[in-house]
Amino acid sequence: MRYQSPDPYHSTLIPLMISAEDALARLDERTNRHAVEDGYRERGHFFDAVAALWVAGELVHVEDLVLHDARMDARAPTHELTIAHAVLRARRRVWLAEPSWALSTPGLSALRGEQLAVASGDDAASADPDQQPPLAHGGGEQGRAAEYGEEDEVNPMAAELAAIDAVIARSQQLLDAHDQDALDLAERAARATDPEPLGQLGLLFDDEWDEQARLDDWRQAIAAADQLPPCLGAALLFDTWERAEPLRRQHWLGSLLVSAYLRSRGKVTSHLLAFNTGLKTIRHERRRSQDAITRWSAFLEAMIVTADLGLKELDRLSLAKTQMEMRVRDRRSNSSLPALIELVLSRPIVSAALVAHHVGVTPRGALNLVRELGIREMTGRGRYRGWGVL
Structure with missing residues (x-):
C-alpha cells in the first residue's frame, strides 16, 4: 500500500506547526542550560x-x-515490562550514538537486533564442541589413564571400566532408536491429520509481510521529510510508520526514530524527546483516524503537549534540587547525601535497596539518608516503599 501524504501546508496544520516549532525550541534551549539537564534526560x-x-x-x-x-526486581518481570526495558535500552543507545545513526542502515539493523549475526566459520568451529580437536592424551584406556595420571602403570580396573562403557553405549543406541521411532510416528500422524501443514508460526504471522521492504519504503520518506520544517517532517515520518507498520514486533520503534529525526535536524539536541508522554494524552480516535489531516494534527498537538510536560518537569526538578541542596549545605564533605540527590534527580522513583546499592550504604543507612533529605514517599505500600520527586 503506497502512502498518500496530505498537503503539509494545509490551513489546519500551519498554526499547529508554528506552535510545535516554538514549544520544542523553548524546551531545547532551556534544557541545554539547565542545572538538572542530565537528570531530566535520564x-x-x-x-x-x-x-x-x-x-x-x-x-x-x-x-x-x-x-x-x-x-532489583520485586517480582518476576512480565512480558510487558521486558518490552518496556527494551525501549529504555534502545533510547539510551540512540542517545549515545551520532544524531543520524538511528536513521542509517547500520543503526536500523542494530535497533532491530540484526547485529547478532552468526559467528564466522573459525569462531563457530571453536564454539562447537563437536568440532573441537581430540584430546592430547587420546581416547580409550590410554586416554583414561592419561587423564588420571596413570600412563606409567597398568590400571587394574581397565577391564571393568571398558565393560561399563560398552553397556552405556548399547543403552544409548537403544534410547536413540526408540526416540527416532517416536518421532517418525508423530510425523506420520501429523501428515495424516494435516496434509499441507502451515509454515513456522503461519497462524500468527503473514509470510507475505516483507518487513525489510516496508522499512526500505519508510526510509525513502526521509528525503521528502527533509524538505519540510522539522516538525512537519517528523509528522510525515511518524504517520508513514503508523500506516505502513514495517516492524510488527517493534512497532514502538517508530516514535523513537521520530525523536532521533528531530535530533538529527537540530531541533531538539539537548535530549531525546520523550514523544510518547505527549502522544498518550491524545485520543485514540484521533491518532488512528482515517483522515490524514486529523492524524497530523494529533501528532503536532502531541509534540506541543510533550514540550509543555518537559518544561513543567524541569521546574519540578529545579525546585526539588534547590530544596535538597539546602539540607546538605552544612554537611561534612564526605557525606553521602549529594550522591543521593544525584540519584533522586535521575530516577522517577528510588527504593531503599536502590539507594543502598548506588550510594554504598546499608539498607538501614539508606532509610536514614532518605529521611534526612526529606524526599516524599510515592508508593504508600507497606512491603515496598519508594521515594521520588513529584
Whole structure:
C-alpha cells in the first residue's frame, strides 16, 4: 500500500506547526542550560518507555521499570515490562550514538537486533564442541589413564571400566532408536491429520509481510521529510510508520526514530524527546483516524503537549534540587547525601535497596539518608516503599 501524504501546508496544520516549532525550541534551549539537564534526560528515558507501552495498550509501572533496570526486581518481570526495558535500552543507545545513526542502515539493523549475526566459520568451529580437536592424551584406556595420571602403570580396573562403557553405549543406541521411532510416528500422524501443514508460526504471522521492504519504503520518506520544517517532517515520518507498520514486533520503534529525526535536524539536541508522554494524552480516535489531516494534527498537538510536560518537569526538578541542596549545605564533605540527590534527580522513583546499592550504604543507612533529605514517599505500600520527586 503506497502512502498518500496530505498537503503539509494545509490551513489546519500551519498554526499547529508554528506552535510545535516554538514549544520544542523553548524546551531545547532551556534544557541545554539547565542545572538538572542530565537528570531530566535520564528520567525522560523511563517515562517515555512506560508511555510507549501505554500507547500500545499495555500498562507498566515506572517503579517496576526502575527496579528491573537496576536488576532489583520485586517480582518476576512480565512480558510487558521486558518490552518496556527494551525501549529504555534502545533510547539510551540512540542517545549515545551520532544524531543520524538511528536513521542509517547500520543503526536500523542494530535497533532491530540484526547485529547478532552468526559467528564466522573459525569462531563457530571453536564454539562447537563437536568440532573441537581430540584430546592430547587420546581416547580409550590410554586416554583414561592419561587423564588420571596413570600412563606409567597398568590400571587394574581397565577391564571393568571398558565393560561399563560398552553397556552405556548399547543403552544409548537403544534410547536413540526408540526416540527416532517416536518421532517418525508423530510425523506420520501429523501428515495424516494435516496434509499441507502451515509454515513456522503461519497462524500468527503473514509470510507475505516483507518487513525489510516496508522499512526500505519508510526510509525513502526521509528525503521528502527533509524538505519540510522539522516538525512537519517528523509528522510525515511518524504517520508513514503508523500506516505502513514495517516492524510488527517493534512497532514502538517508530516514535523513537521520530525523536532521533528531530535530533538529527537540530531541533531538539539537548535530549531525546520523550514523544510518547505527549502522544498518550491524545485520543485514540484521533491518532488512528482515517483522515490524514486529523492524524497530523494529533501528532503536532502531541509534540506541543510533550514540550509543555518537559518544561513543567524541569521546574519540578529545579525546585526539588534547590530544596535538597539546602539540607546538605552544612554537611561534612564526605557525606553521602549529594550522591543521593544525584540519584533522586535521575530516577522517577528510588527504593531503599536502590539507594543502598548506588550510594554504598546499608539498607538501614539508606532509610536514614532518605529521611534526612526529606524526599516524599510515592508508593504508600507497606512491603515496598519508594521515594521520588513529584
